[in-house]
Amino acid sequence: MKILVTGGAGFIGSHIVDHYITEGNQVAVVDNFWADGGGKEANLNPQAQLIRADITDEEALARAFDEIQPEIVCHQAAQHSVAVSTRHPQLDAQVNVLGLINVLSNCTRVGTRKIIFASSGATYGTPTRLPVDEDVLQRPESPYGITKLVAEHYLRYWQEANGLNYTALRYGNVFGPRQDPNGEAGVIAIFAKRFLTHQSVRIDWDGEQSKDYVYVGDVARANVLALTRGDNDIFCIGTNEAISVNKIYQTLVGLTGYEPEIIRAPKRAGDLYKAQFNYSKAERLLGWKPSITFEEGVHATLEYFQQQN
Numbered sequence: 001m002k003i004l005v006t007g008g009a010g011f012i013g014s015h016i017v018d019h020y021i022t023e024g025n026q027v028a029v030v031d032n033f034w035a036d037g038g039g040k041e042a043n044l045n046p047q048a049q050l051i052r053a054d055i056t057d058e059e060a061l062a063r064a065f066d067e068i069q070p071e072i073v074c075h076q077a078a079q080h081s082v083a084v085s086t087r088h089p090q091l092d093a094q095v096n097v098l099g100l101i102n103v104l105s106n107c108t109r110v111g112t113r114k115i116i117f118a119s120s121g122a123t124y125g126t127p128t129r130l131p132v133d134e135d136v137l138q139r140p141e142s143p144y145g146i147t148k149l150v151a152e153h154y155l156r157y158w159q160e161a162n163g164l165n166y167t168a169l170r171y172g173n174v175f176g177p178r179q180d181p182n183g184e185a186g187v188i189a190i191f192a193k194r195f196l197t198h199q200s201v202r203i204d205w206d207g208e209q210s211k212d213y214v215y216v217g218d219v220a221r222a223n224v225l226a227l228t229r230g231d232n233d234i235f236c237i238g239t240n241e242a243i244s245v246n247k248i249y250q251t252l253v254g255l256t257g258y259e260p261e262i263i264r265a266p267k268r269a270g271d272l273y274k275a276q277f278n279y280s281k282a283e284r285l286l287g288w289k290p291s292i293t294f295e296e297g298v299h300a301t302l303e304y305f306q307q308q309n
Helices: 011-022 058-068 082-087 089-110 143-162 187-196 216-225 245-256 280-285 294-308
Strands: 002-006 026-031 049-052 072-075 114-120 165-171 173-175 201-204 213-215 233-237 262-265
Touching: 002 011, 002 058, 011 026, 011 072, 011 216, 026 058, 049 058, 058 089, 072 089, 082 089, 082 143, 089 114, 089 143, 114 143, 143 165, 165 216, 173 216, 173 294, 187 201, 187 245, 187 294, 201 245, 213 216, 213 294, 216 233, 233 280, 245 294
Parallel strands: 002 026, 002 072, 026 049, 072 114, 114 165, 165 233, 173 213, 201 262
Antiparallel strands: none
16 A cells, blocks of 8 residues: 555554564654653654655645645644643644644545544543443543644545544554653653763652553554444544553663662643553454553563664
8 A cells, every 4th residue: 555654753653554564564754842742763664665754744745745645644743732722722733633634634635545544632631431442431531632633524525524533543642662751741752861871850740640552563453444344433442441640650660670769740731541442442443452562561661672673
């Protein structure tokens, strides 16, 4: 298949590109290498075609679609930080809503048959029940979560109005190699770097806030399965296990033998206390379930940052 991956030089996107290429697909990447977005040339698969473009730039994106003529678009490009979205909601909406509309418009224009979309567990806000599944009420509590929910409505509308099939994947907290250890999001990557460099770590709230941490390789597999399955449907992609920040800390202590000083901090704006995602629908209809345990994923992440250092 001829596939275009937006954000394909980013943390998650680059792993998806690797998996698509391994499966024998012809892959092109659109990435603007935005400093706050995570796209890095070092992440790029050398077998992928690169087009430098911003999804909010209508003319540049149209040229990319004209050149690639993709059968499938995997849309991973986004403003992905909850914290940034609370400080700059206009930027968040420009990238995550207007950027998506640009992608959808070009899909229709060149005859793309399907879009695979990176949605988020942040669309639920504080869950009304746990574990979260696809039918739980969505009440996002951050601009980021709001824009991802809006995007899901656009996907449904676009399919009904223009016939563009979609599969949306509501990711849990994705972690693994290539995640940015210097940003505000991605606690495992941030902690891993600080453990390896023997620095203190900051733990917000009481440290018992728990999230569903899903390994990036498993997320990439879900995007491969979505190439041929799950049309016009939405799936939770998680592990059905909630891991606390305190457990992350203790896991890294066990793996590194280092016990850094903890700096306490208050709750971050938009942060949720607990989330875990029931993946049974994805298992039933996509044939997907997580294959990497939390401890295995943390170990692989540590090894990656050790190699980088």
